Amino acid sequence: MAHADLENIARTLRRFPFPKKFAVELCAECNLACSMCHHPNMKRPKGVMPFELWKKCADEIAATAPDTECWFSFCGEPLLEPALLFRCLSYGRSVGLQSLNVNTNGMLLTPELDDALLDSGVHLVVFGIDGFSKQSFEKYRVKANRDVVYANAERLLARRDARGLPVAIQTQFIVMDDNASEVDAYKAHWLERNAVVKVRRQLSWGGKFDTGLAITPENRIPCPWAITMMHVFWDGRIPRCPGDTEGEEGEGNAWHASLSDLWARLGGYRDLHLARSFDALPERCKTCTDWMTGAAERVRPESGAVPLEPVCSRA
Ligand code: SF4
Numbered sequence: 001m002a003h004a005d006l007e008n009i010a011r012t013l014r015r016f017p018f019p020k021k022f023a024v025e026l027c028a029e030c031n032l033a034c035s036m037c038h039h040p041n042m043k044r045p046k047g048v049m050p051f052e053l054w055k056k057c058a059d060e061i062a063a064t065a066p067d068t069e070c071w072f073s074f075c076g077e078p079l080l081e082p083a084l085l086f087r088c089l090s091y092g093r094s095v096g097l098q099s100l101n102v103n104t105n106g107m108l109l110t111p112e113l114d115d116a117l118l119d120s121g122v123h124l125v126v127f128g129i130d131g132f133s134k135q136s137f138e139k140y141r142v143k144a145n146r147d148v149v150y151a152n153a154e155r156l157l158a159r160r161d162a163r164g165l166p167v168a169i170q171t172q173f174i175v176m177d178d179n180a181s182e183v184d185a186y187k188a189h190w191l192e193r194n195a196v197v198k199v200r201r202q203l204s205w206g207g208k209f210d211t212g213l214a215i216t217p218e219n220r221i222p223c224p225w226a227i228t229m230m231h232v233f234w235d236g237r238i239p240r241c242p243g244d245t246e247g248e249e250g251e252g253n254a255w256h257a258s259l260s261d262l263w264a265r266l267g268g269y270r271d272l273h274l275a276r277s278f279d280a281l282p283e284r285c286k287t288c289t290d291w292m293t294g295a296a297e298r299v300r301p302e303s304g305a306v307p308l309e310p311v312c313s314r315a
């Protein structure tokens with residue numbers, strides 16, 4: 001990403017009293033083993049978030065900043081627990097949360113779940129679909145079937161449009177070596193089906209993966225993930241940032257403290273980022289390139305009739 005684009009992102013960053021985005025690890029299991037994801041090697045215990053923990057978080061978010069983007073999920077596939085997911089979304093809607101978003105790999109969506117998802121209160125569904133050809137898709141999305149995922153996302157789009165529902169649906173394409181040549185065909189395919197297409201760079205997950213992006217002192221900006229986003233594991237633990245997938249540098253537990261308090265406890269790291277004191281940050285930040293991947297390209301269908309994600313989720 002060009003230096004000017006990075007600095008444009010940096011200009012949006014400041015001390016926020018409460019996270020702008022909140023990632024909820026509804027379930028730490030996954031049915032896939034994607035080659036660019038830390039999940040297949042994740043060592044920490046896996047489990048399912050109790051509804052009461054989400055309720056506690058949702059109540060605080062609703063009372064403090066209901067426009068916070070809430071994202072299901074973090075390290076895991078939320079459609080492994082469809083009943084819990086729909087209950088959590090429905091509860092979020094009932095307390096007035098304005099940006100309820102689901103990230104899914106799309107393999108487990110069935111015709112029986114389509115309406116339940118569309119009616120759950122969700123504002124935006126993002127399908128992680130990193131390839132147009134079967135070959136490239138299944139190289140990266142290990143254990144997935146390209147034709148099943150395409151059919152599931154296409155069916156949800158058609159169902160949404162047939163019912164005229166205001167649910168935004170995106171297909172997200174992570175650009176990597178063996179799928180980069182497919183971006184144009186991918187965009188044409190999904191735009192024709194009324195999806196918003198999101199194209200972004202690969203994450204390093206806290207420096208665990210080589211993304212090919214070069215870190216230079218001149219280019220470096222404060223990390224948008226650290227400054228805007230808070231994550232909660234299924235068991236309530238709060239990692240320092242999305243790169244801290246094992247929770248080695250985290251701070252406290254959402255069962256025992258308010259989100260505001262936990263956010264404040266991580267404030268020292270955010271201050272170091274904002275002061276551009278990068279040498280004082282934890283080691284992980286020195287090899288991580290994820291501060292460069294905060295922005296994504298979004299392409300919308302020309303018809304203009306497509307439901308858009310909530311205003312607060314468009315950054
Ligand atoms: S589906 Fe998501 S969580 Fe699961 S392995 Fe792939 S990228 Fe990771």
Ligand code: SF4
Nearest residue numbers: 223226241243285288
């Ligand atoms: S740069 Fe640092 S704070 Fe940002 S995601 Fe990477 S490890 Fe986390």
